[in-house]
Amino acid sequence: MRKIGVVVFPGTNCERDVFHVLSDVLHIETEYIWHDRQDLDGFAGLVLPGGFSYGDRLRAGVIAAHSPIIHQVKKIAKDGVPVLGICNGFQILIESGLLPGALVKNERLNFVCKWIDAKVKNTTTPFTKLFQKNQQIRMPVAHGEGRYVADGLTIKRLRQKNQIVLSFLNENPNGSAESIAAICNPEGNVVGMMPHPERASEGVLSPVAACIDGSTFFRSLMHYLGEAYST
Amino acid sequence: MSALTANEISHLRKSLRRHPTETEFQMVTAQWSEHCSYKSSRKDISQLPLSRTRIGLNGGFDAGLIEIGNDLVLTVRIESHNHPSAIEPYGGAATGVGGVVRDILSAGTRPIALMNGLRFGNINGNNPKVNQHTRWLLRNVVRGISDYGNCIGVPTIGGELEFDKSFDNYCLVDVLCIGLSKTSEVVPNFADTEDLIFLLGGSTGRDGIHGAAFASAGLNREDRSAVQIPDPFLKKILIEAILEAVEKGYINAMKDLGGGGLACCLSETSYSLGKGFDVDLSRVRLREEGMTPTEILISESQERMFLIAGKENRESLEKIFAKYEVGYSIIGKVCSGHNIKIRHHSKVIADIPSQIVACAPLLNRRSAYPSYLRKKAATKLHLPKNLSPILLDLLGTPNLCNRSWIYEQFDSEVGLRTVLRPGEGDSSILRLVDGKYVAMSLDGNCRRCYLDPYQGTLGCLSEAVRNVICSGASPVGLVDHLQFGSPENPEVFWTFKQSIAAIKDYCDAFKLPVIGGKVSFYNEKNDSPIKPSPVIGAIGIGDKLENIGKARLSPRCHIFVIGSTKEELGGSEYYLSFHKSEGGKVPRVDFAEDKRNALAVSDLIANGVVKGVHDCSKGGIAIALAESAINGNTGFDVDLSLAPNTCDRIDSLMFSESNSRYVVITERPKEVSEILTNFKSRIYCRKIGHTSDSAANDTVQYRNGNQILVNLELEKLRLAYNNSLENMLNDVGI
Numbered sequence: 001m002r003k004i005g006v007v008v009f010p011g012t013n014c015e016r017d018v019f020h021v022l023s024d025v026l027h028i029e030t031e032y033i034w035h036d037r038q039d040l041d042g043f044a045g046l047v048l049p050g051g052f053s054y055g056d057r058l059r060a061g062v063i064a065a066h067s068p069i070i071h072q073v074k075k076i077a078k079d080g081v082p083v084l085g086i087c088n089g090f091q092i093l094i095e096s097g098l099l100p101g102a103l104v105k106n107e108r109l110n111f112v113c114k115w116i117d118a119k120v121k122n123t124t125t126p127f128t129k130l131f132q133k134n135q136q137i138r139m140p141v142a143h144g145e146g147r148y149v150a151d152g153l154t155i156k157r158l159r160q161k162n163q164i165v166l167s168f169l170n171e172n173p174n175g176s177a178e179s180i181a182a183i184c185n186p187e188g189n190v191v192g193m194m195p196h197p198e199r200a201s202e203g204v205l206s207p208v209a210a211c212i213d214g215s216t217f218f219r220s221l222m223h224y225l226g227e228a229y230s231t
Numbered sequence: 232m233s234a235l236t237a238n239e240i241s242h243l244r245k246s247l248r249r250h251p252t253e254t255e256f257q258m259v260t261a262q263w264s265e266h267c268s269y270k271s272s273r274k275d276i277s278q279l280p281l282s283r284t285r286i287g288l289n290g291g292f293d294a295g296l297i298e299i300g301n302d303l304v305l306t307v308r309i310e311s312h313n314h315p316s317a318i319e320p321y322g323g324a325a326t327g328v329g330g331v332v333r334d335i336l337s338a339g340t341r342p343i344a345l346m347n348g349l350r351f352g353n354i355n356g357n358n359p360k361v362n363q364h365t366r367w368l369l370r371n372v373v374r375g376i377s378d379y380g381n382c383i384g385v386p387t388i389g390g391e392l393e394f395d396k397s398f399d400n401y402c403l404v405d406v407l408c409i410g411l412s413k414t415s416e417v418v419p420n421f422a423d424t425e426d427l428i429f430l431l432g433g434s435t436g437r438d439g440i441h442g443a444a445f446a447s448a449g450l451n452r453e454d455r456s457a458v459q460i461p462d463p464f465l466k467k468i469l470i471e472a473i474l475e476a477v478e479k480g481y482i483n484a485m486k487d488l489g490g491g492g493l494a495c496c497l498s499e500t501s502y503s504l505g506k507g508f509d510v511d512l513s514r515v516r517l518r519e520e521g522m523t524p525t526e527i528l529i530s531e532s533q534e535r536m537f538l539i540a541g542k543e544n545r546e547s548l549e550k551i552f553a554k555y556e557v558g559y560s561i562i563g564k565v566c567s568g569h570n571i572k573i574r575h576h577s578k579v580i581a582d583i584p585s586q587i588v589a590c591a592p593l594l595n596r597r598s599a600y601p602s603y604l605r606k607k608a609a610t611k612l613h614l615p616k617n618l619s620p621i622l623l624d625l626l627g628t629p630n631l632c633n634r635s636w637i638y639e640q641f642d643s644e645v646g647l648r649t650v651l652r653p654g655e656g657d658s659s660i661l662r663l664v665d666g667k668y669v670a671m672s673l674d675g676n677c678r679r680c681y682l683d684p685y686q687g688t689l690g691c692l693s694e695a696v697r698n699v700i701c702s703g704a705s706p707v708g709l710v711d712h713l714q715f716g717s718p719e720n721p722e723v724f725w726t727f728k729q730s731i732a733a734i735k736d737y738c739d740a741f742k743l744p745v746i747g748g749k750v751s752f753y754n755e756k757n758d759s760p761i762k763p764s765p766v767i768g769a770i771g772i773g774d775k776l777e778n779i780g781k782a783r784l785s786p787r788c789h790i791f792v793i794g795s796t797k798e799e800l801g802g803s804e805y806y807l808s809f810h811k812s813e814g815g816k817v818p819r820v821d822f823a824e825d826k827r828n829a830l831a832v833s834d835l836i837a838n839g840v841v842k843g844v845h846d847c848s849k850g851g852i853a854i855a856l857a858e859s860a861i862n863g864n865t866g867f868d869v870d871l872s873l874a875p876n877t878c879d880r881i882d883s884l885m886f887s888e889s890n891s892r893y894v895v896i897t898e899r900p901k902e903v904s905e906i907l908t909n910f911k912s913r914i915y916c917r918k919i920g921h922t923s924d925s926a927a928n929d930t931v932q933y934r935n936g937n938q939i940l941v942n943l944e945l946e947k948l949r950l951a952y953n954n955s956l957e958n959m960l961n962d963v964g965i
Contacts, residue, residue, distance in 0.1 A: 010468050010555065013384025017647045052382040055464025111377050111640045142642045199644050204662060204776055207655060
C-alpha cells in the first residue's frame with residue numbers, strides 16, 4: 001500500500017486528528033511530514049490539516065506557504081498527486097498559489113464553530129469520487145478566516161471549470177462568495193476545503209445520528225488510488 | 232499594593248536570624264501575597280477531603296490527578312484571571328487560559344479540554360454605561376478565550392455564564408483545563424543534586440510585574456502593566472516540545488511560571504522537592520534591557536516553563552527544543568541543602584532557605600454574620616395572572632437564554648474527543664478509550680450564595696453532580712473555585728467559611744474528594760465586594776457511551792419528573808426577573824434525597840430505558856422543559872400538578888429552583904415506573920405528560936389539572952430563547 005503524508009507546521013493542530021482517522025479508523029498507512037523535510041518521494045497523497053500554522057501571524061496560512069516544503073508540495077501536485085488542504089491547510093494552498101482567490105475574515109468577524117450542511121458539486125476529484133452529485137452532507141466548520149472571495153472572472157472560471165467542490169447549504173457560516181466551502185484546481189487533484197471531514201468520520205462524535213459524511217473524502221482518495229476499502 | 236505587614240517582616244527576620252537582602256525581601260513579598268500564599272484561606276481549606284493522589288505544587292491546592300484505568304490518568308485544574316480580565320479583558324482572559332494549560336502541562340499531561348465560568352455585571356439593566364461596559368468586557372473575554380484556546384488546539388467544551396449587578400464594571404473569568412496522559416508518563420517530580428535547571432519558552436520582560444500583588448488587593452486602580460501578554464502560538468509549540476520530552480522521560484520535575492514569576496516557582500519547587508537551587512539570573516533570556524534582578528525574579532511574562540533534568544539528557548532535550556524552535560536557557564543547577572541561592576553575574580544576591588519563602592505565616596481572619604442578611608426578609612409577592620409572557624421573558628433573560636453566540640466562537644471539537652458539545656447536554660463529554668468517557672460540569676449561583684452561602688454552595692455542588700449524573704457518569708471528584716471579596720472584611724470572610732463548610736459536608740456525605748481548587752479573594756471594585764461566587768466543577772467517568780441521552784425532547788415520549796419541588800424561590804431567576812426581588816428562601820439540599828434521586832437516575836440510564844435526562848435548575852421545571860423542547864424541536868403537554876411537590880402556589884411549582892430534581896424523557900414509561908417503584912428506597916417521581924406526536928405546528932402546554940397555564944407555539948419560545956444574547960450584545964444604540 002502506498003502511504004499518505006500529513007504535513008505538519010509549527011502551530012498545526014489537527015494533524016493528530018487526521019492521522020487518527022486515516023490510520024486508526026480507515027487503516028491507511030499514514031506518516032507525519034515535519035515542515036523541514038527535504039523530499040516527498042513515496043507519498044501517494046498529502047493532507048495539509050487545520051490549525052494555526054505560525055499562529056496565523058500576518059494572515060492565516062501565509063508564513064507556512066513560504067516555507068521550503070511548499071516547493072515540494074507544488075512539485076508533486078504538478079505531477080498529479082492528490083493534495084487536500086483542510087481549513088488552515090486550505091488557507092496555505094491559497095496563499096501558496098496552488099488554488100485561486102483568497103480566504104478573509106468571516107463576514108461576522110467572529111470565529112465560528114458549528115455543524116453545517118453542504119452540497120457536493122464536483123464528484124470528479126480524488127477526494128469526492130464516492131459522493132453522489134449534489135449529495136447533501138453534514139460536517140463541522142471551525143475557523144475565523146474562511147470567507148472565500150475572488151474577483152468576478154475567477155469565480156466565473158471556477159464555475160465554468162467545475163472547480164467549486166462544495167457549497168454551503170441553508171446557512172452560509174462565513175459569508176463566502178457563492179457559498180463556496182471547497183474548491184479545486186483545474187486538474188482536480190488539489191482540493192481545499194473549510195469544513196473538517198476528519199471531525200465527521202466517526203458516528204460517536206456526531207451531533208446528528210451517526211453522521212460519517214467526512215470519511216467519504218478519505219475513502220474516495222483510497223478508491224482513487226486503486227485500493228478497495230471497506231470500514 | 233499590599234507589601235508585607237510589620238508582623239510579617241518581623242516573622243521573616245526571626246526565621247532568617249538576620250535582615251533579608253533586597254532580593255530576598257522581594258521574593259518573600261511576592262510569595263507571601265494572598266494570591267500565592269493562601270495565608271487567609273489555608274487553615275480553612277485544609278479541612279477539605281483532598282484527593283490522596285495529587286501532584287505538583289501550586290499555591291493552595293494542586294492540579295488533581297484521577298486514575299481512570301487502562302493505564303491512563305486525567306488531570307484537572309481550575310484557575311481564574313479576574314483582575315486582569317476586568318481591566319484588559321482580551322489579554323486577561325487569554326492569559327487565564329494560558330496559565331491553567333501550563334498547570335496541566337506541568338504534570339506532563341496533554342491538555343485535552345477547556346471549560347470556562349464567566350460572570351459579568353448587568354447587561355440589560357437601568358444603567359446604559361454599565362450595560363455598555365459589560366458588552367465590552369463580554370465580547371473581549373470571549374474573544375480572548377477563543378483566540379487562545381482555538382490556536383493551541385485545545386477544545387473548549389462547555390462552561391457557564393452569570394450576570395449580576397454585583398459584578399458591574401468587573402468580571403470573573405474562571406478557566407478549567409483537563410489533561411490526559413499515560414500513568415507511566417506523568418512527570419515523576421524529583422531532583423538529584425547536579426541536575427540542570429532549564430527555563431523554557433518565552434523570554435522575560437516587564438509585563439506582569441507585581442501581578443500577584445495586584446491580584447491580592449481590591450481593584451481600585453487600573454494597573455495595566457500588571458497584565459501579561461498572551462502568545463498562544465508559542466504556547467502551542469511549547470506544549471508539543473514538552474510532551475515530546477516527557478514521552479522520552481527526559482524531565483525529572485517541572486513547574487510553570489505563573490503568579491509571582493520565577494521567585495515563587497523557585498521557592499515552591501525547591502521546598503516541595505527538598506533540594507537547594509543555585510541559579511544565576513544573568514542567564515535568563517530577557518526581552519528588555521536594563522531589568523533589575525528583582526524585576527527578573529517577579530516578572531510574570533507568559534509562556535514560560537521551569538524544567539529540571541539530569542545532565543545526561545541535556546543534549547537530547549536541546550535537540551527537541553531546536554526542532555520546535557523554542558527558546559531556552561540553563562539558569563542553574565540543583566544542589567544539596569535547602570537554600571535557594573540566587574546570583575546575578577558572579578554576585579550572590581539571595582541565599583535563603585526555601586521553606587522560609589514558601590511557608591508564609593498564616594492568618595486568623597475574623598468572621599462575622601453579615602448585616603445584609605438580617606435585612607433580607609422575604610416579602611409577600613403577588614401571583615401573576617398570565618404566566619405565558621413570564622415564561623417567554625425568562626427564556627430570554629441574560630442568565631437563561633441561549634449561549635450559542637459565545638460557544639460558537641470556541642473550537643469545541645479539535646482533538647476528536649468531544650461527544651457532547653456545549654449546549655447539547657447538561658455536562659460536556661469527552662470520549663477516552665474503550666467506550667470510557669469523562670463528563671464535566673461547571674456550576675455557580677452567586678445570588679443563592681449571597682442569600683445563604685452554605686445552602687447556596689451546596690446547591691452548586693448538587694447541580695454540578697446532577698449534571699454529571701444526567702450524562703450517565705459516576706462522579707469521581709470535584710474541583711472548587713472560591714471567589715470572594717476582601718478576606719479582611721469579617722462579613723465576607725464569614726461567607727467564605729460557610730462555603731468551605733458546605734463543600735466539606737457535601738464531600739463527606741457523598742464520599743467525593745476535592746481534587747483541585749483555588750481561592751480568589753479581593754474581588755472588589757471600589758471597595759464593593761462581589762456576591763460570594765464559589766464555582767464547582769464535577770468530574771464523572773462513564774463507560775457506556777451508547778446510553779448517553781441528550782437534554783432534548785423527541786416525539787412520542789413520556790415525561791417524568793423525579794424529585795420534589797418545594798417553595799424555594801430565594802435567589803431564583805423568576806423572583807429576580809419578574810418580581811425584582813432578591814430575597815426569599817434559598818433551595819436547600821437534602822443529602823438523603825439528593826443521593827437517592829441521583830442513584831435512581833443512574834439506574835435508569837444504566838438500564839438504557841431513557842432517551843434523555845435534564846437537570847432542573849435555574850428557572851425551574853418550566854424552563855427545563857422549555858429548553859428540552861427547543862433543543863429537540865418537539866412540543867409537549869404536561870400537567871404540573873402531578874409533579875411531586877409541596878408548593879402553595881402554581882408559579883412556585885413552575886419556577887422554584889429546588890435541588891435534586893430531574894426531567895426524564897422516555898419511550899418506555901412502564902419500565903421507568905417499574906424500576907423506580909422497585910428501587911430500594913422511595914423515590915418521589917411522577918409522569919407529568921408526554922411530548923407531541925410530530926414536529927408540525929408544534930406547541931408547548933403547561934397545565935394545572937385541567938386549567939391551561941401556558942399554551943404557546945414552540946417557535947415563539949425558540950425566538951425568545953435564541954436571539955436575546957445576540958440582541959443584547961448588538962444593542963449598541965443605548
